[in-house]
Amino acid sequence: MNAMTRRIAVGTVAVSIALTMAACGKAGDKKDSSSSGGDSKNKSIGLLLPENATTRYEKFDKPLIEAKIKELCSDCTVSYDNAGADPAKQAQQVNTMITKGVKVLILDAQDSVGIQSSVEAAVAKGIKVVAYDRLAQGPISAYVSYDNEKIGELQGQSLLDAMGADAKPTSKIVMIDGDPADPNAAMFKAGAHKVLDGKVDIAYEQTGLWKDTVANQKVTAAITQLGKANIKGVYSANDGMAGGIATALKGAGMHVPLTGQDAELAGIQRILTDQQAATIYKAYKPEADATAEIAVDLLEGKDFKSIADTTVKSGSGQTVPAHLIPATPVTKANIKDTVIKDKLYTVAQICTAEFQAACKAAGIQ
Template structure:
């Protein structure tokens, strides 16, 4: 995999804004600048898809290609539904697809169909199998490493005497294995993994059930930390721990910087989350989709290449995630405009915000 500096992408994305066009309006408008982009996201169970990724991608596409339109669909964690949605978009004549696969392997045949129909596919956040034309995500290994490092720091001296429960992501997502591998690269040999579960659909309810099983198997006093793959899973784990009467709560990791998770972090229920700057991811995907829709080489807006189980050297952008704890909410999430202090600090958690120095 070859890597260039991220600022190249920023410059190229900016370049798309000023690229000579046949015109943004008027009789001379080129057909290549009035196409439809299909956007397929995997679920509503993870808040970021609807609240962050969708509006950010739509906004950036409109900025880069004012006459382009967006056809949107959400799979609701159903790979069959997403296959139908993808087929429908091809039938309707979309020029390019941005796809976050509900099941990376199950969507492979649909991506082959898109390729045969000359509809390029940009794999978004998760690397789907099949002949995708581009890939935009975050370094999943680094996500796992940030979680593992934070957990070790929070556990402190308890790493020798207690156990970690790993609540991994959905096994149908290639990211889940990537996160787990990154976390284990930090945790292996330093803590004992008492239990490890795969959480179907990244479901809060499944995480709750598996955490309850871990408490029953290991005992409430022998769990020193929870490696939760994302914030929805963390929510289920914390609920189970509370119901079992575990006090104090062991440190719990997360990912996605969901608003409820940020509030849990400030209240001391969740130790950390991993923030993946969604705007940069959305910008890169939009830039790649517009380039492909115009018939340009996607490598003009990528920084590296990635190999999937089916395709080698996919033009890619892999961005850098950031760890967020109670002490860094302001300089990360608030600074980047993800949330305002007013959004985070409801009346119920205002004392916790003040304790963390998060005040207007």
């Protein structure tokens, strides 16, 4: 090989090595992006909600969170999915978000305990996880929800108020709690017991799994077991289940106080027609806005502690910065001053043809 040939060969090898190193560098860059760390141009946020049987998630939480993120960060993108009440599906959705390379994940856990390994996997890839509405276990960066034990207390007190003279230690009531996989359900239950224990006789208590059909079945069983004349009130942990319970009570020819939660449109309409005594209004916009602000701050590496103004301890032992929002009981007397005033629903949405007479009687026109 002459000198000229050797120079060409060496040059060719050098170019080949340089191209290989450049290709490796790009592959490494792609890996960093997918692991959600170090890519300043990546402004992707994941949003995972737990189920769609409760109307709030698709109708309020999702659009409110997305709108606030877009307001705060015009070039941010939001990837969304709903678990449809399936914990295994939500775990797979977390994996998909990891693969997509989101930098922040807003997670409303369907199963707060079972999702821990998925949270750990996301955090291991550099993703910041914000627990929304329900406190997932694992290394969570922040948590936004309501004072859920206080909500249980409000529910319990609303039931006692509606029972009036029947609120006495010998009066039997039925309690239909939420899904045990949801940590909020345990807090609602604890708060309700704090108020109800000793004031009434909780003669039958079961979980309704946040499903109207299950709640209907459980209350039907309670009526059979206790006798319809002996039941003086029913605690339902949310409005979705209260719908199934109201159907069971009506089928048995019963009219007793029934509570709920979430201020669902159907729940408000049941209150107007005296099929439900009260619900709990949790303003969704403050919760959604605070969550979006924290998510964008985490994305941009900013301090979010002015929003997360307290801390909570998760079931896995982590102390998590938190923001907790107060809630308000709603009865027929204050529908105008709560859900209508805050524009959760319009009068037209509430007072359809079927409910016009009830609205007029309540002064809602």
